[in-house]
Amino acid sequence: MTKYLISxxxxxxxxxxxxxxxxxxxxxxxxxxxxxxxxxxxxxxIDESIPPVMVEGDGTxxxxxxxxxxxxxxxxxxxxxxxxxxxxxxxxKIATACRCAQEVRAFQFDPAS
Numbered sequence: 001m002t003k004y005l006i007s008x009x010x011x012x013x014x015x016x017x018x019x020x021x022x023x024x025x026x027x028x029x030x031x032x033x034x035x036x037x038x039x040x041x042x043x044x045x046i047d048e049s050i051p052p053v054m055v056e057g058d059g060t061x062x063x064x065x066x067x068x069x070x071x072x073x074x075x076x077x078x079x080x081x082x083x084x085x086x087x088x089x090x091x092x093k094i095a096t097a098c099r100c101a102q103e104v105r106a107f108q109f110d111p112a113s
Contacts (some may be wrong), residue, residue: 001080002085003107009074010048012100014109019099021052026097027075034079034090078107 002099015023034040052072065072077094081087084106091102 001082002082002087002109003078003113004081004090005076005078005105006087006091006102007074007076007100007105008102009071009085010045011041012074014029015099023097023099028066030090030093030097031077033093034077039079039081039086039090041078041080043075043093045075046073046082048073 001057025112031040031043046070051063052069054062054066056062056065075098077090079090080086081090087104087106095102
């Protein structure tokens with residue numbers, strides 16, 4: 001089976017504060033459905049209050065990140081699924097719950113993971 005990353009940037013989820021509890025409940029319901037189906041690997045939202053840092057091989061830490069990932073934020077789910085079509089089906093469920101489109105990417109197979 002292949003692991004799929006299903007994600008969205010924070011700005012894509014434009015819901016009002018009144019809608020947020022319903023969106024949260026719907027998202028948690030999809031997560032529980034994925035857990036019950038045995039396909040959930042992990043997921044969550046990036047804590048945007050903690051800035052990213054770079055860590056070198058010698059342990060040196062510096063503020064910032066790679067330029068191309070400066071906007072890495074939002075919500076992420078990793079599911080282990082039997083097919084790309086199954087990933088699209090789960091992405092549609094998450095899109096409905098979160099009220100925004102989802103990006104789907106497949107991880108390369110690694111027998112050690």
